[in-house]
Amino acid sequence: MNINQFPKRNYTDHQTPIEYLERLSKHLGGPNIYMKRDDLLGLTAGGNKTRKLEYLMADALQQGADTVITCGAVQSNHCRLTLSAAIKEGLKCVLVLEERVPNSYNPEASGNNFLYKLLGVDDIIVVPGGSDMQGEMEKVADSLRQKGNKPYIIPGGGSNEIGSTGYVSCALEILEQLEEMNLSIDYMVAASGSGGTHSGLLTGLHGANANIPVLGISVNKKKQEQEQKIYNHTLKTAKHVGANVDFPREKVIVLDDYVGPGYSLETEGMREAVQLAARKEGILLDPVYTGKTMAGLIDLVRKDYFEKNDNVLFVHTGGAPALYAYTDSF
Template identity: 60%
Template sequence: MNFTQFPRRKYLQGATPIEPMENLSKALGGHVDLYVKRDDLLPGSAGGNKTRKLEFCFADALDKKADTVVTCGAVQSNHCRLTASWAVKENMDCHLVLEERVKGSYKPEGSGNNFLFELLGVKSIRVVPAGSDMMAEMEKTSAELKNTGKQPYIIPGGASNAIGALGYASCAQETMVQLNEMMLKVDGIVVPSGSAGTHAGMAVGMFAMNTNIPVFGINVSRKKDVQEEIVYKLAGELRAKLGVKTEIPRDQITCFDEYVGPGYSLPTEDMIEAVKLFASTESILLDPVYSGKAAAGLIDLVRKGFFPKGSRVLFLHTGGSPALYAYLDTFRA
């Protein structure tokens, strides 16, 4: 795959590590060997997976002479935090539209990412109700900014369009280089599946390189059929952008929706256990919305024998630990 054909900023500082999770593997019975790809260690304020996507999105924005970025997310959005972070580095203004997916969850004085938006100097935050047309809301903010003489660029939620998803097709390539150097054969990769860019990028990348390594998505909000369709559609757009001639088979996109619980960002007992297990066995911090629920799925799949005995499974840690501090009551209850 040739990524030099696309504008790209250089935010990464080399490959993120792949580490064995020996203690966690033993805690789960020792039948499956678990590894983690530490994208929580990516650069940007407190790290996280969106930095890979934003390398391409900010480059496109700068190519289009933008001086301002507008993006959206939930009230504790890791994507919004990292967009604000890289806007600071690029000397661009950042404006956010936050969707209050859980009524009453937005608090101007809140902690976690909410506090970091303030610290990073976000120029404006507009909160809209759950179910709002987020693209229309961002376009409204963009139009207002144009009227003041600004040149805004809209980055979709999660930076999950074909431009942003390039970051995770590139990550798939990086991952295979590492696995080859480590002489480590893995039998599956588990990723969080939310706005779909990470999942689609990894799936397309692994498919385009003929790795025969399945990528499994753990849903954080939607039902299985709905999420798989969203991922598959984006995977098709990404494949076309990369010039991959063979269409990715529909069965290459697999999601599990059993770990969403009552809804997006709402805690589950399995998520709480997963966050505590990763911390107490591997000294790795997850977040309660994405990586926590994805890890809950990984743990359950291992326990119920989804992966055959002796399998090696790689978990993609997408970061987001600042959000933990907005959930203190959940973990201390």
């Protein structure tokens, strides 16, 4: 496994820290909860997509692109960070937003939607929930080509094998930090959505022969569907980076008990998790991904899923700007 072979842009000049959440751990009565602070990554307000974009934008530049096109939900962190990376590179950016919840797009909304405009997005196209997002982006790309532009399409969440390389790198970074801290981790917990982060972590850990289970908390899909998606994506990522592609299917663990009524829709567990992280640790989570993921971790603690002295690492994938579109919920 050699990820140094791939072109990469550098949007973060430091390793993100691993913090011990002492007050939250004490409040819950164990296990020992640690947090990988990928909310502190570079680009506008940080988040996990920054790692993926370091590889995706390098590929776009290598192909001579002058415009990047990507897609996401109406409060997409990925769209915010893709736009930010495009600005850094002097490229244009077009966003295709999927209205996954009917009538949820508000051009005057706060949160990421406000930041799209502040950052100077070139165009926003809104399509109904359930649209063929790849097809919608291809339409935009065809239109741009007819105007003489050179577009580059980045999939939703940056979740292809190129983007997932960023989380193969993150897994290796975590292992290096754990060795320096003389810390052994029993479980890792991360959001499982478009799949790039989850599959990248699995690939990196497997490639390094690190036997740390990764619990993926689904934010949208049912367990069986999401596990198959993550497994397929892990195989592609492993092949891409030259890791052992003999990846055991049973290592893909997805828990779907915390999605609630649907993607981005509120749950009581999410509200409690966001408030606890803020009031116990001074850390902001987001309502869509990390809030529901932390709700899952808290519930698992209360159900004695972990031993009291286990060490659990929560991967904070960012997303706090979306909080400002949910102020009525808190």
